């Protein structure tokens with residue numbers, strides 16, 4: 001029987017992580033299960049940086065961005081001896097199960113701890129939407145709203161000056177944030193790991209849009225880690241009749257008050273995490289498929305390919 005649950009947030013922060021912390025804490029306490037908050041992800045677990053939580057510990061955090069527990073990256077956590085220290089620290093505080101809110105790297109850590117005897121459940125907390133086994137990750141919707149708000153502003157100035165704005169968005173190696181932003185903003189082009197990048201093709205398409213279609217401005221949404229947006233903007237100025245400007249949205253995408261969607265998603269997922277641990281289930285992660293909260297083994301989520309977005313790319317092409 002589980003008596004005390006630990007909770008940590010790990011990897012890049014995401015809006016909605018606080019809603020998950022609140023749900024796990026309140027629901028566990030309401031079931032007579034104690035809760036320990038662990039600061040700064042696996043780093044805090046290693047440094048024994050943890051504290052007992054009560055219902056008041058999570059007051060007024062539902063609407064706050066970031067994570068009140070703090071987050072960090074600890075690459076050494078892959079090592080057995082580091083994991084053993086963490087397990088000893090958990091034992092010291094009588095913590096017998098753990099909720100890990102983070103991305104796929106954090107899931108790998110949760111799996112390793114489960115295999116060493118501490119039941120862990122993962123919640124998908126990342127703006128990247130790059131985790132299989134869930135339609136949406138916690139934070140993606142808020143980040144998308146931030147991207148859309150900013151790209152709409154860029155369109156205003158781009159159209160006034162007959163420019164082409166090249167906008168880089170995050171997503172790590174997943175194109176979802178770029179694709180959904182491009183669709184929501186009516187962008188002229190989207191470049192993601194799924195579309196690939198061909199500079200000549202971009203120039204050709206822009207010349208077509210500028211000359212044949214007579215567009216007076218254009219927006220290109222680019223996933224990070226694909227090309228240098230400044231260099232692309234310069235090439236656009238040199239090779240098309242648009243003047244190119246680059247904007248990297250950067251970490252602004254990670255902040256801000258979580259959207260109602262993310263607050264509710266995180267609360268529902270938090271509830272499921274506590275239920276799983278109370279049933280004695282570990283090594284699973286929580287997802288939402290077709291609006292139903294589900295769970296699956298972490299290993300499966302890590303190995304399963306993400307759902308194809310072909311239909312959305314096709315829609316994008318048909319809207320140009």
Ligand code: ADP
Nearest residue numbers: 011012073074077078102103104105106108109
């Ligand atoms: P995210 O969880 O957002 O994908 P990272 O990939 O940076 O972010 O992972 C967060 C943390 O998870 C890492 O700093 C490390 O502590 C832990 N982690 C990542 N990969 C592994 C792994 N293979 N085994 C154990 N722990 C890992």
Ligand code: F6P
Nearest residue numbers: 012103126127128170171172254
């Ligand atoms: O995983 C979330 C994320 O924001 C990615 O989109 C991005 O590639 C990375 O984290 C940035 O990491 P850092 O905050 O360490 O710069």
